Amino acid sequence: MKQEAGKRRRPRRPRKPRKPRKPRKPRTPPAQRGPPPPQPKVGDTVVIIIKPYKNNVTVRGIVKRVLTRRKYHSRGHKVELRNGTIGRIVKLVSRGSAN
Secondary structure: OOOOOOOOOOOOOOOOOOOOOOOOOOOOOOOOOOOOOOOOOOOOOOEEEOOOOOHOOEEEEEEEEOOOOOOOOOOOOOEEEOOOOOEEEEEEEEEOOOO
């Protein structure tokens, strides 16, 4: 006997029970974290690390442009140096002039 025009539905499988979630660690309040690192500005002398980061190639130079917009970045602010090199800041050596 042939099936009618409609397709036959398969019975649904029962879902697996979900694993209980691990409780999250409470975040450290901002007062206990300490002050955030200073934001880089145009004219600052910095040491940056360039890609691939695993090779630890560092370059020292003067900031031409700040590419990261946030006040804080966990891996370091991304900047472009005057020589055109782009990388993430490892160390802020000195502040540039006010203007």
